[in-house]
Amino acid sequence: MIKLATIGTNWITQEFLNAAKSIPDLILTAVYSRTEEKAREFAAKVGAERAFTSLEEMAKSPDIEAVYIASPNSLHAEQAILLMNHGKHVLCEKPLASNIKEVQAMITAAQQNGVVLMEAMKTTLLPNFQAIRHHLPKIGKVRRYFASYCQYSSRYDAYKQGIILNAFNPAFSNGALMDLGIYCIYPMVVLFGKPQSLKANSVMLESGVDGEGSIVLNYGDMDAVVMYSKITNSYIPSEIQGEEGSIVIDAIHTPTKVEIRYRDGRTEDITVPQEQHPMYYEALEWAELIRSENRESETNSHAHSLLAAEIMEEARKQTRILFPADQNPLCP
Template sequence: MIPFGIIGTNWITHSFVAGAHATRKWSLRAVYSRTEASARDFASKYPDSASIALHTQLASLANSPDISTVYIASPNSLHYEHAKQMLQAGKHVVLEKPATCTAAQLHDLFGVAAERGVVLIEAFRHLHEANFKVLKQSLEKLGPVYGASLNYAQYSSRFDAVLRGEWPNIFTLEFGGGALVDLGVYCVAAAVDLFGAPETSAYHPVIVETGADGGGVLVLRYEGFAVSITASKIFGSGAPSEVYGRDGTLTIPTITDIESVVFRASRGERKGVVEGLGGGKEELNLKEEAEDYARIIEEKDFREVERWRKVSEGVIGVTEKCRKENGLLFPVEREQPGKGEGTTGIIGGV
C-alpha cells in the first residue's frame, strides 16, 4: 500500500482518507498540523492511530522516510509552499483544488516534480467519478456540440458569517478564496476535460463585503459553441448541468457526486427517446479519485500525469485571467496586500 501523510486536518481530508483506505491501496502513516493536539485529534479517528506519526513541523513531514506521498488540503494560499517543500523532498503530491493561486506557481511545482521524478496531481475528484467518465464517453451521441450549461451554486453557511461582518477563508482573497476558485473550478475543470482549454473566457462576478466573489456567471468560448457556467456560494440552485448537440442533450443532475447520466434524443427515428446511462454514484465520493491516483503513483504513469497537468493548466489559465480582469487579486499578485483592495464588480447584489 502507499504510505501517505496529510496536510490539512479538515473534513475534506477525512473524506480523502476514508476513500483512500477503502481502495486498500493507501495507508495513512503521518499527520501534520500546526499543533500536536490537532494532529492527535485527527489521527485518533482511525483504528491504527498509535502507528500514525504526528508532525508539527513541515520539514519533519517532508523528511520522513515512512511516507512516499502527501495529500495536501491546507488553505488555498498555502498550497504552493506546502507542495513545493514536499516535492523537493521527493514526495509524490496529491494537491487539492485549486492547486495554486497563479499559473506561475503551478508551472514551478510541475517543474520541481519533473526534476525529482515524482507525481504531482491536482485533486479534481469529480473528473474521476464513473458517471463523469460515462458523460465524457457519451459525447459522441450528440453529434456536433452546440453548447453546454454547467452549474454549481450552493449556499454556504459561511456566508452568514460574512453578513455578520466576519471574514471566512473561503470568502477572503487573502487566503485565495472566492466562488470561482472554490466551486466554479469544478465546472471549469469539467469543461476543460470535456472540450479542452477555451479560446476566450469572461467572468461576471457578484462581489461580497469581503471583496471576494460570492458568485457569478462565466462564459467560455470554443470554436462554434460556448459553455455557460454559474457558480455561487451566496445562493443555491437545483439546475442540472447539460451538454447540447445536434442529435440530443446529455444531462447530469449535479456536477459532482453524479447520480445519473441521461441522453435525450432530439431528432431522427429516436426523437424523444430518453436513455439512462451509467450507474449509481459511489458512496465514498473520493474513493474513485484515490483509486486512480494510486495506480498513477504505483506505476509512475507520467503520461497520465501529463494529461492531468494539461487540465490543471487549462483551468488556472481561465480562473487567473478572469480574476485579474475583475480585480480579484490574491496577495501574491499585489505589491501591497490589503482587505478588499483592487476589487471591482457588484457589491452585495445587483
C-alpha cells in the first residue's frame, strides 16, 4: 500500500481523490492546509486520519510515502522539494512550477533522493491521447499542430468587480498561459518535441497576468499554433494536420472524441472508451512508478516538463509577464 497525503483543499484535490479511489494501492492517510479549521474539515470530508498545518511535520511523518500537490503554482517548487528531501514521492499539479529554474531544482531533488516526481498532466495519459499517438502515422507528413483551450473563468466576473482572486494574481504564478495554455503545450511537446523558435502574443490584464494569448511555434517542416483564454470561450476543436489527412480532437485538455478526416473524403473514428475518471490515469501512472524501480514517467517525463516550462517562460518573456517567483531565492 502507498500511504498518500494531499496538499490543497480545493475542488481539484477532491476530484483527484475521487479518481484515486479506484486504485487500491493508494490509501489516503493525511491532508494539509494552512489553517487547522480547513485541514480538519477537509480531512473529515475525504476520510483522512490526520490533518496537518505544518508542511515540515508532514514531510517528516513516517505515515506518509507520497504526496499529491494542488496548491497555487507559486508554491509547487518549495513544497515539492521539501517533501522529496524527506523521501516522499510527489505528483504535482500542472504547471509543475513557475519557471525553468524551479522545475530544474525539483528534478534535481527527485534524482538526488531517488523518488518519483511527475507532473499531473492528465491529457497525455488519457486513452484517447494514446490513440492519437498510435494513429498519427496515418495522416502522413505532419504540417501543423493546432490546439485551443479557451474557457471563460467564473473568477473573471469577480475580477471585473475589482476582486482579484488567485486565478488572476501574478503572486501565485497564474494567468491564462499557466492555467490553460499548458494543456495545449504539453501534448505538443510529447508528440513533436522542441520547436526551433516561437512568437507569443498576450492580452494583459491590469493585475499583471494574461487574460488570453496565442503562440506560433516553428518546427522547421511544420508549425504549431496554440490559443488559450480565461476571459472568452471557444467552441472549435483542436487538430493535427497531415498531408494525407487531419486528426480532429474535440477537446485538447480531455479528448473524448477523436477522428481522422482523410484527404480523399474518408472519415475514421479512432475514439477509444474512457471507462475511468479523467484523473485516474495519471494517478495510476504515478502509483505504478512508485511500486516499480522506475522513477520517471516516459510520457510525463522530466524532459517533457522542463521543455514545457522553457516554452512558457520564453512566451512570458516575449509578452512581459513577470512573476514574483521569478526572483525565488530557492532557485539562484
